[in-house]
């Protein structure tokens with residue numbers, strides 16, 4: 001493909017600060033391979049992030065737009081601002097965090113710029129010789145990994161939170177460029193913002209997660225997992241059928257649910273369907289408890305315990321309490 005026109009550099013945007021750090025870190029790694037810059041965009045009616053916080057993850061330039069029309073980060077106003085910045089700066093790639101807002105925003109920008117957009121990528125690479133961006137995404141409910149490139153520039157890709165690691169680099173500073181824009185008034189107005197009530201820590205932030213599947217016969221049996229979580233200071237999650245079919249909980253872990261990257265992931269009575277496993281690929285250590293020695297989850301696990309969860313979990317709790 002090669003460089004199209006004068007497009008150069010990688011640009012990132014996410015309204016979610018952790019996702020932004022992750023995207024900057026990954027972009028820094030890619031930019032080093034092709035000796036180019038990484039820039040980030042900050043939008044808002046009042047921006048509270050200090051641009052140099054972004055430098056600590058490897059950004060070279062920060063484009064900041066503070067404008068009353070950006071209150072509530074309505075997609076139309078954000079798409080307009082980002083498109084104008086792109087037309088001025090001409091980066092070869094724009095990576096957007098695939099949060100709910102990012103997923104709405106990215107295709108709007110692609111349409112304005114008449115370029116391609118690959119959504120929810122799980123890997124980003126560069127073919128250095130061709131200077132092509134290689135993006136992978138999981139399709140058909142997790143059965144197939146598709147590989148994409150985009151011939152036009154800039155390429156646009158959205159990347160879900162927690163796909164890449166945040167990596168701090170000490171001693172860097174970023175150039176901050178404040179941009180004044182005329183943003184047309186929006187057709188929408190935000191009347192009220194209600195924050196979702198989350199009890200305890202978010203499952204995505206837990207370093208130890210114990211996940212229960214259909215091997216648990218009734219909702220009350222999750223108390224066993226709560227007890228194990230108490231001992232290990234972890235969080236409890238479940239598979240999709242437990243939440244979506246049985247209605248015991250509201251969220252689940254997996255491709256269509258929460259994607260997590262804990263240090264330790266313990267599966268209890270889970271078969272290991274690809275749609276489930278796709279959401280925990282980044283887990284550092286996976287321990288599985290299943291009574292079926294042929295369960296597919298064992299081939300995804302670092303350690304496996306073949307046995308009845310109703311015997312294994314109480315024994316595990318007792319042993320952990322003893323050694324504590």
Ligand SMILES: Cc1cc2nc3c(=O)[nH]c(=O)nc-3n(C[C@H](O)[C@H](O)[C@H](O)COP(=O)(O)OP(=O)(O)OC[C@H]3O[C@@H](n4cnc5c(N)ncnc54)[C@H](O)[C@@H]3O)c2cc1C
Pocket residue numbers: 141212213214215216238239240241242252253254255256257258268269270271272273274275276279289290291292295307308309310
């Ligand atoms: C488009 C699409 C998206 C999906 N997204 C997701 C998703 O995000 N997350 C998700 O989880 N699923 C998802 N699914 C569903 C997925 O395909 C599986 O159906 C689901 O993950 C199976 O859940 P499970 O492992 O709890 O149940 P099962 O597959 O029924 O497995 C139960 C396991 O428990 C074991 N077991 C039973 N009793 C005991 C016992 N006493 N002790 C020990 N082991 C025992 C059994 O041997 C079995 O392996 C999706 C499906 C589709 C089509």
